[in-house]
Every structure is written in C-alpha cells, then in structure tokens.
Amino acid sequence: MPRPATVPEAVLRVSIVERLFARADDDRPLFTHQDHSHDAEHTVTWAEFAARVRVVAGELRRVAEPGERVAVLAGQELAYPLAFFGALAAGLIAVPLMPPGNRAQAERLGGVLADSGARVWLTSSAAAARVREFGDAGDLLVVDELSGPGADPVPVAPESPAYLQYTSGSTREPAGAVIPHRAIVAACWQGSRAYAVDEGTTCAGWIPFFHDMGLIQLLCLPVFAGGRAVFMAPAEFVHRPARWLRQLADYPAVFTAAPNFAYDLAAEAGAEAGLDLSDVRVALNGAEPVRPRTGERFLEVFGPHGFRREAYRPSYGLAEATVYVASAGPEGPSGAVFDRETLAQGRAVETVDGQELISVGRPIGQDVRIVHEGREQPEGLVGEIWIRGPNVATGYWRRGDAAAFDATLDGAGGWLRTGDLGVVHRGDLYVTGRLKDLIVVDGRNFHPQDIEAAAGEAHPAVRRDRVAAFGVADEHGEGAVVVAEWARDADADLKEVTRAVLRAVSREHDLTLRAVHLVPSGGLPRTSSGKVARSAAKARYGGARG
Numbered sequence: 244m245p246r247p248a249t250v251p252e253a254v255l256r257v258s259i260v261e262r263l264f265a266r267a268d269d270d271r272p273l274f275t276h277q278d279h280s281h282d283a284e285h286t287v288t289w290a291e292f293a294a295r296v297r298v299v300a301g302e303l304r305r306v307a308e309p310g311e312r313v314a315v316l317a318g319q320e321l322a323y324p325l326a327f328f329g330a331l332a333a334g335l336i337a338v339p340l341m342p343p344g345n346r347a348q349a350e351r352l353g354g355v356l357a358d359s360g361a362r363v364w365l366t367s368s369a370a371a372a373r374v375r376e377f378g379d380a381g382d383l384l385v386v387d388e389l390s391g392p393g394a395d396p397v398p399v400a401p402e403s404p405a406y407l408q409y410t411s412g413s414t415r416e417p418a419g420a421v422i423p424h425r426a427i428v429a430a431c432w433q434g435s436r437a438y439a440v441d442e443g444t445t446c447a448g449w450i451p452f453f454h455d456m457g458l459i460q461l462l463c464l465p466v467f468a469g470g471r472a473v474f475m476a477p478a479e480f481v482h483r484p485a486r487w488l489r490q491l492a493d494y495p496a497v498f499t500a501a502p503n504f505a506y507d508l509a510a511e512a513g514a515e516a517g518l519d520l521s522d523v524r525v526a527l528n529g530a531e532p533v534r535p536r537t538g539e540r541f542l543e544v545f546g547p548h549g550f551r552r553e554a555y556r557p558s559y560g561l562a563e564a565t566v567y568v569a570s571a572g573p574e575g576p577s578g579a580v581f582d583r584e585t586l587a588q589g590r591a592v593e594t595v596d597g598q599e600l601i602s603v604g605r606p607i608g609q610d611v612r613i614v615h616e617g618r619e620q621p622e623g624l625v626g627e628i629w630i631r632g633p634n635v636a637t638g639y640w641r642r643g644d645a646a647a648f649d650a651t652l653d654g655a656g657g658w659l660r661t662g663d664l665g666v667v668h669r670g671d672l673y674v675t676g677r678l679k680d681l682i683v684v685d686g687r688n689f690h691p692q693d694i695e696a697a698a699g700e701a702h703p704a705v706r707r708d709r710v711a712a713f714g715v716a717d718e719h720g721e722g723a724v725v726v727a728e729w730a731r732d733a734d735a736d737l738k739e740v741t742r743a744v745l746r747a748v749s750r751e752h753d754l755t756l757r758a759v760h761l762v763p764s765g766g767l768p769r770t771s772s773g774k775v776a777r778s779a780a781k782a783r784y785g786g787a788r789g
Contacts (some may be wrong), residue, residue, distance in 0.1 A: 297393030299329025322367030333396030372650035401425035430565035521549030535663035682714035701747035722757030
C-alpha cells in the first residue's frame, strides 16, 4: 500500500477549540438544527456560538477542576455542541453520551457514568427533566439556560485528553477510548483531505453526536475546516428517510455520512418529486460493512435525481482511531470479486464468479498494515488490520492497557491492533471481517456479515439491516446460527421464510445453518449507534433452534 501523506506538526499543535475561537467574530452560520418535530430550524453563527461556549466554560471552571470528566447528556440539538465545546474550552474531559431513554439504554448509561467517574453532567432544557429523574449528579448544568461573563479557553497540550469515546458494544463492561486533543485535529485534517471539506462545505446528516462518526463529521470537522453543519435527530431520519435526502438537496456543497443500512432505507423509501442531489459532493458509507448491492440500489434510485456515482465513498474507521482510517477517493466506489474458498483460507484471488467485496480505498495521514502472527503480510494475503498515526487514541480509560495501543511491528512500536481482518488488493484496502466474530465450521472460516447479507436478501419478510449471524459450539460440534427480524406488516409463512434463508446461505456459502430464528421487529439487540449487536444476539439466541 502506498505511503500516505502525514499530518503536519503545525496542525497537531492547534486545538479544535483554538480553531473555534479564531473565528469568534464570524457572522456566518455554523450549526443549524432541523427540528422536524416542531417544523422549525434553529441556527447559531460562529460569533454567537463562541460567545455561548465562553459562558459554559466559565461556569464549568467554577464547579470543576481541570482534567475532570464531564458527561454530556443531551439530545440532537444545539445544546449538544455547546456542552461539548464548553467542556473542552474549560480544560475538562468531555464524555459524549445520550439522555436516558429505555431500560437498556439507562443501564448502559449508568455503567458509562460509573466508569468515567463524571461528577458534572451537562444537559439541555429539553432533556433536563429526564436527566434529573435518572440520577443525581454532583453538579447538573443546563447549558442553554446559563448566563454570565464567561471565560477564555484554557490552553491545552496536544497529548492531554479531550474526550472519552465509549464503544457501543452492549455485552461487556464499557470501554472509553481516550481521545487526546491532537487526535481530534488529526482526524479532522484527514477528513478534510479525504473528502475535500473546506469553508464552503455543508456537513449534513443525522448521525448521533455521541457516536464517533457523528461527533467528528457534524461537530468537529466543520469547526476545523471553517464550514457549516446542518443536522437532525436520528429518529427523524428513521421515521421518514426522505428528510435526509431533502436536507442534502437543500444545502450547497454537501458532505454527508451514514452507515450502510441508511442507504438501503433511503433507497427503499424512494425519491420525492423535484429532488436534486447534484450538489452532494461526498456521501460517506461507513461504520458497518459496506455491501455491494447497497451502492447499486442507491445509485439506481437517486442517480436520475443528480446523485453522482463518484460522490459515493465507501470508508473504514473505528472509535479508537477517532473514526478515520481509509476511504475511496474522488473516483468513487470500486470493488473486486474473490474466490470464496481461497479467501476463507486467507488469500485474495480474483475470479469471475465468487464473493464481491467493496474497497474502502486508501489511508490518509496514517500507516495501515496487514499483519498475521506478528509479520506484515504482502498484498493479497489476509490478516489483521494494524494502524499507526496521530489520530489514534492513547488507550482505554482506567484500563491500564495502553500497551494494546502500542503493538510492535518490525521493531517499531505505536501500532493499534484493530481486531478487524483485511487484505490489500491492487493497492486498496478491503475489510473482510472481524477477528473475534469469525465463524469457524469444519475448519472453514466464514465472516458473519457475508452470511447476514445472504440471509437478508433471501425473502422480503426478512429485514435486510436486522440480521445477526454467529458461531456456536456444543455437543453437536461447530455450527452457525442466523437470527433475523421479521419485516413490519410482512405477510408470509414462517416455514417458507425459514427455508428461503437456509437455501440462500447454502447456495451462497455452501454452509448449512444450525438454526434460523425469526423474531419480531425490534427483537434483535442493538448498540447505542443503532447497529445489530452481534455478540448480544448470540448471548440471547445462541441456543435457538429454527
């Protein structure tokens, strides 16, 4: 893989807060909240936002000491960036979270708050009642109700922690990746280079701010680049996917980002009359495996409405890397068809009829290597993806495992083991699966997302984006199980759907499933970012018989 450009040292020395206050006299719009529940838009300019951040920072400096953790418990509203940047400006460590919701969310939230030790909680007037009912903070500040003279931002060192990005896994103790200030600006520099984000760019979308991709794409990147962000709540997109497409059409020079399922959902909903997507510069597909058919469907539906193929950018990243690792370039998506058997054996060999994978492109600003048993793999051989760069976290909060972020390769340290499997083919990175999620049956390796894709396409009664596949081992030996949600309002015979899933997986992967378990819509556990929680599904349904 070609050596990527490096992040300039000068970039790493200027924090994201300093970039915000460098534009404190700018009267251009910075953040716009599209509030569909009240059919309203709320906008704040750079100057207004910087002034409000000073007020929050001043109050925080009164109640907290530098280095303390501060939890952000607000919805997708203007109060969220205000709380986040206020914490950073006060020299504190932000903990981006969500307001308490259902029981499962509340349990996870309680675990994260306990792990982080956040004594000060920041919320909004809209979420304050729920937060007060949830529990008692040492100090609870409603950021959009604060007033006062404010305070100048506290100078911070590039290596000092800026925030804790808690991973979205739901079956283990919460793990907060420690993101230093230099990692924020490094990731923003990478994103600005990869997706050509500048002062004229509108960063648009709905990804939640507590999710690593939403935090960087919608909050930090526009501040870094001097652009603008326009956002809505995730639920408002899910309830009406057309809102996202209308958002993309209504603003200039758009850079948006979403997981694979969102592009499927939007394509299923279709295009409204008069929709013009010709000024969507980049539409990033990341945060979960990118399926080949998804991009094709999206282009079929929205190509006639001006959406350009080269705007669609499959990408790869993870929270521990402050989101960005690699992405397709300005040429748009590309892929290859690999022989299934040789890929399962750890080699990528192109063939005419096999398994199609989408390239996630090449890195910018960091090194990426494919490693197996401690040795770098040449092009064409599968291994674990290792990365090294200034965007990488320093470790997990209070875990004492910084060494996990400092693996050694060829005598050099500083490598992060991602736990993801990949291969370099024709200079591009392909993600082939997750190391810990590999399904091994009779000595053959199967990647769960491949089985999930086949099962999701097997019958209209199966929700394509709500399928989990995992391996089981018991007295019967090794096997694979699929759990799938029943599509709302689907009218089909249970046995017919089960047989369709069995046939599809057998046909596509020469694998006989141990069980197919069909559950009602909403029956699969999901992570905080909305993805299916595969390990939690295994814990719940691992003993199922279809």
